[in-house]
Amino acid sequence: DTGVSQDPRHKITKRGQNVTFRCDPISEHNRLYWYRQTLGQGPEFLTYFQNEAQLEKSRLLSDRFSAERPKGSFSTLEIQRTEQGDSAMYLCASSLVADTQYFGPGTRLTVL
Amino acid sequence: KNEVEQSPQNLTAQEGEFITINCSYSVGISALHWLQQHPGGGIVSLFMLSSGKKKHGRLIATINIQEKHSSLHITASHPRDSAVYICAVDNFGNEKLTFGTGTRLTIIP
Numbered sequence: 435d436t437g438v439s440q441d442p443r444h445k446i447t448k449r450g451q452n453v454t455f456r457c458d459p460i461s462e463h464n465r466l467y468w469y470r471q472t473l474g475q476g477p478e479f480l481t482y483f484q485n486e487a488q489l490e491k492s493r494l495l496s497d498r499f500s501a502e503r504p505k506g507s508f509s510t511l512e513i514q515r516t517e518q519g520d521s522a523m524y525l526c527a528s529s530l531v532a533d534t535q536y537f538g539p540g541t542r543l544t545v546l
Numbered sequence: 547k548n549e550v551e552q553s554p555q556n557l558t559a560q561e562g563e564f565i566t567i568n569c570s571y572s573v574g575i576s577a578l579h580w581l582q583q584h585p586g587g588g589i590v591s592l593f594m595l596s597s598g599k600k601k602h603g604r605l606i607a608t609i610n611i612q613e614k615h616s617s618l619h620i621t622a623s624h625p626r627d628s629a630v631y632i633c634a635v636d637n638f639g640n641e642k643l644t645f646g647t648g649t650r651l652t653i654i655p
Contacts, residue, residue, distance in 0.1 A: 523587050
């Protein structure tokens with residue numbers, strides 16, 4: 435296993451379009467986290483899963499954002515009707531419960 | 547006031563210097579993490595600690611729970627240490643991390 439992977443690495447889209455990102459965690463990890471990072475800032479928590487259950491969502495996650503982890507393995511983060519303010523790096527991390535989080539390389543979203 | 551504050555925001559030093567980056571937090575935590583982020587975005591976890599001190603190679607992390615303060619030290623700094631170092635805390639069993647804004651470290655040969 436080579437760690438957490440994310441796809442795509444870069445996404446450029448026009449305002450109003452929908453985008454979907456994928457995260458593949460380390461295989462035995464039951465926790466999966468999504469974070470968002472804007473330029474010059476630290477990451478901010480968006481949501482996390484334990485297995486297939488979504489345990490918490492940040493207030494940052496408007497109703498245009500939805501995340502799933504249908505079989506407790508990979509996860510998808512969808513943004514509907516993208517806005518320029520959604521431009522950011524979207525980071526995924528995985529872990530065992532109460533253990534170190536391992537981060538993926540991120541998906542950089544640019545909304546034109 | 548942010549829950550996690552780091553200082554300094556930027557640090558430039560000569561190769562070989564001893565580096566200290568500080569992190570203060572205002573909430574109760576179960577663990578504190580030090581992370582390294584290189585240009586391009588990849589984040590690597592350096593330490594996860596809840597008490598005392600940990601050492602890995604030239605890196606040392608300490609935490610004082612009573613004072614709600616942690617430090618990351620780099621001994622014999624090298625240009626390849628140039629990166630953004632981020633402190634993050636795990637709010638009492640919540641396990642979602644709250645991050646500082648990072649310290650940008652530049653080591654000059």
